[in-house]
Amino acid sequence: MLHCLALTKTYRSDRGQVDAVRGVDLEVGAGRYAAIIGRSGSGKSSLMAMIGGLSRPTSGKILIEGADLWSLGDDALAHFRNRRIGYVFQFASLLPTLRAIDNVALPLLLDRSGDKKDPYTRATRLLNDVGLGAYLDAYPPEMSAGEQRRVAIARALINDPALLLADEPTSDLDEQTEREIMTLLLQVNRERGATLILVTHNLALAAGAEQIVQMADGVIAMSRARG
Template identity: 45%
Template sequence: MRKESDRVIAVKGVSKRVVDASGELAILDDIGMHVDAGETVAIVGESGSGKSTLLGLLAGLDTASSGTIHLLGQELGALDEDARAALRARGVGFVFQAFQLMPHLTALENVMLPLELRGDVSRRQAREQAHALLERVGLGSRVSHYPRVLSGGEQQRVALARAFVTQPAVLFADEPTGSLDAATGEAVSALMFEMNRSHGATLVLVTHDLSLARRCDRVITMRAGRLAEAA
């Protein structure tokens, strides 16, 4: 039985509402969940069910309208934007469907960037760590290439290297294989899980791909902004 202290994410009574021309819209309604250290969790559901909104709240990229979210022992609602950014820099990695690489930086520079922004290692150390991870994801010969000349699978492998270069406690992945063909997506997902295991990170991913979701320890299903099922 895991203790509450093992939880890296704890969510209680979280709702997210926005106001548009038609009035107030509830995107998330009374969400409660937790994720333990080292766990792999998939969030699935139809488009518009609130999956990506929930992921953004868990990562502190957005704020809840009500309820509380604790990430790595910190209540996100009690932190300002700068403090949330500092928490992410210390303990969080991201992988996105659209890769989100900086187009004017090489593969090596993209992977170095989180270390340089954090500022606790020298540029030489950042370069060495980034190069080692690019070697690990099979891109040792592509370190000086810019994103525009890399395939989708190569760009996502650069994104994986960037996500893990800071040794994050938690990795958030939003449709990490959504822009890739089936074979490339399978290769990238296998690499993501292998790297996650070797780094001992907690993984929370949003996906439409049920085969990818089933590789996780637990699958959470969302419907119309509510948790419909947790297995």
């Protein structure tokens, strides 16, 4: 599913060069649940942004389902990212002036590939799947943080992505809501067969992963797989 080859990311700042990711090689199999852990500043979010097609690597390659992600042109990359990758950010990042159902349908509405699937039928089904069937017409400010995160998960699934990336998706939630969100993400992994990669600093959340990758100072300090 995912191959990262000699991946690097360098930023320029007022303090000089920052090597956020340094020569990372990583492989995650299809349908697996992998957790990337590490302290703040370890490079895990920079790695995730490159895998998600949001931040161009300084060097190296990312192959997803055999496609060389960063060799694609801008339009092809946007299409691939929209159709094959689902992203759940640290914060819900919903558009506050759109209803829950509009937020979920948006990626499919923006897809110009000619797919005739009804965005609103799919969005309704997904919101029901995440337990928000009664909130189709609710606006984000009218929902709790946990409910907004559920909407964000439904939005990430609208195109049936093969790869689901979750970057600290529970960091601002209480323990009960955190458990509910993790249950949803693992359900997606098991029932839909989507490869799940979770970035977290919470070791308890990572404990159930089939593959645990620990980052420190921009490199993989430890990688352990089970099953």
